[in-house]
Amino acid sequence: MENFNFYSPTEFVFGKGRAAEAGNFVKKYGGNKVLIHYGGGSAVKSGLIDIVKKSLENAGVEYCELGGVKPNPRDTLVYKGIELCRAEDVDFILAVGGGSVIDSSKAIAIGVPYNGDFWDMYCGKPVEKALPVATVLTIAAAGSEGSGDSVVTKEDGMLKRGTGSDLLRPKFSIMDPSLTQTLPAYQTACGATDIMAHVFERYFTNTEEVEITDRLCEAVLLTMLKETPRVIADPNNYEARANIMWAGTVAHTNICGVGRQQDWNSHGLEHELSGLYDVAHGAGLAVIMPAWMEYVHGHNVMRFCQMATRVFGCQMNYEDPEATALESIHRFRVFLKSIGMPINFSELGAKEEDIPVLVEKFGIGDGKTGGFVQLDKHDVAEIYKIAAHTVL
């Protein structure tokens, strides 16, 4: 195990009906004037925004609001948010929505006190200051409610980039699983795929002797394999929704990733897909992640066998471990397909002829990147090719 620091100071406020407590929590964490940041109409139509506003009023907290966050949140709205916060003397950002809304909120939180372009921090500059952020979560997926990460897309060129800092960890996150019950099955499945991908990015490591984090990763994956089909079959299954929601947070606070090298190439490869085609991040991951696994499995067949036997219920083939490794990747794809996810380019709406563009945008030039396996541009193209052609 490697040395590490782990710091997850977010207060998680979990369960049915908790959104009405938003005002008290904003007050507890020092907010006087709040920006309520949200996405399309659903948070408004469902009445959630009204519940939040009323709760803020009851707590004597002022607010202004900015809706319109799109999936793969854009820099253009972030600039608007920064301007609004400065004009209105906002000192606290409350994200009401999913990962995109939260990530957009974090970007605004960075931008308000920064004397320059917030995009600098998405190009490698460390975050030194940020307004406090909190969330009312409406989809289990990104884990952004418990992480210090944010990913934003530059509209000019659809360039998707991320940043991270403990300063961006939400002060509190209200997580009501019943708010996710109205989500369409496709979005639910995209969220579930994202959660699993967050674990796989940590699971595939070259760090040895990491049993506790291996087991924690497997705990999340096993939960997702059980609970996801249940919510696809019955969107109103509160209990399955609740298990998925907490699993999504555990997957990404990094409690199951500390002390180990992580990979994150699948996320990088996917960002170019959702950047170029504006598809859902989870759907892109469903296409990329198994393709990545297929391409790199030879790097450590036994690690794939561990996943196969502990997570996917495969019998270990002691005479042919590689067969077990490949079987687990096949089972992963079967699972993804069963919950309605695409598993190749055409199902996703991506085009094989764009692979050179994707590789170019991935932007590693003649270099290499990745934790588990170092990929060069040739490898990247090969993985996109697998993703393009896969059939079950």
Next chain:
Amino acid sequence: MENFNFYSPTEFVFGKGRAAEAGNFVKKYGGNKVLIHYGGGSAVKSGLIDIVKKSLENAGVEYCELGGVKPNPRDTLVYKGIELCRAEDVDFILAVGGGSVIDSSKAIAIGVPYNGDFWDMYCGKPVEKALPVATVLTIAAAGSEGSGDSVVTKEDGMLKRGTGSDLLRPKFSIMDPSLTQTLPAYQTACGATDIMAHVFERYFTNTEEVEITDRLCEAVLLTMLKETPRVIADPNNYEARANIMWAGTVAHTNICGVGRQQDWNSHGLEHELSGLYDVAHGAGLAVIMPAWMEYVHGHNVMRFCQMATRVFGCQMNYEDPEATALESIHRFRVFLKSIGMPINFSELGAKEEDIPVLVEKFGIGDGKTGGFVQLDKHDVAEIYKIAAHTVL
């Protein structure tokens, strides 16, 4: 799943050589004058206290010190600590040691700003204020480095009582697994037993549909089953020590216990044993916990079967589930014995004839207590009897 709040703001600073960072972290969390609180001579002899002092000096932080914490920490030393802190204007308590030292530190932290007897808070009064506490951990066991709990023994009558509050969660905890390499095998095994017990207290629940926390509990237990025998065989196995240390924290921050009813009777039953005989808490748990399991398994045989198959590697006996349940309890005892733990009263140094005294001290009168199974004084006596007589 039940509604819950989860708040674990401790910064964990994990790995070899990290104790030298203590001073910087005290400063980061606002300490100006520190009480270094520790136990017997080992933290002094090993040079650890000197490393901490030097680190404080380098950071420009003043300190005073109070050693002498015993296992099952006493109220008498807590009173001394409170007096010292008041006389020296201490504003930050740094525990250097294991669970006892940390718990004693938390009690001092409660007592300094309290206008009355700190023991009030160990008799049910809520904690309203406390000095900040941080830790340099030297044994993986109590989980107190990441929890808001504290247990102290009143010397007059050897009465062991606990309190809990988020205010008692350490600001930071430095966790260097190599500091645990000098621990005798017996203490190491006691710590491992305590870690597993913290999980079992949460695992046995009447709350349904808690797959994610079930799986997280099982992740910790599986890790302990793998890693504990490795450190008993080779005390210098840093990697196994590291896995156990992080498992011990995960076991008790409550991340694997949220949203579910918990039991905690085994801890209550054990506290009377270690209170009366001054034995190690983990050793007492090794005797009590399987006896408790044996007594209550009929309440939910299938939950024991889940533990049997997922944790102890039993084959499910579908014709006789109870046999599977009992097999898992047997395997747990065999494991405890294999790491050098006592499994009955005589191996622990307890006496069957004291059972009426233990039951009396347990103090439930004609009432009942417990989350998974409500026990009355008759049940309590029966569990002590099982614990008295067990042989493998």
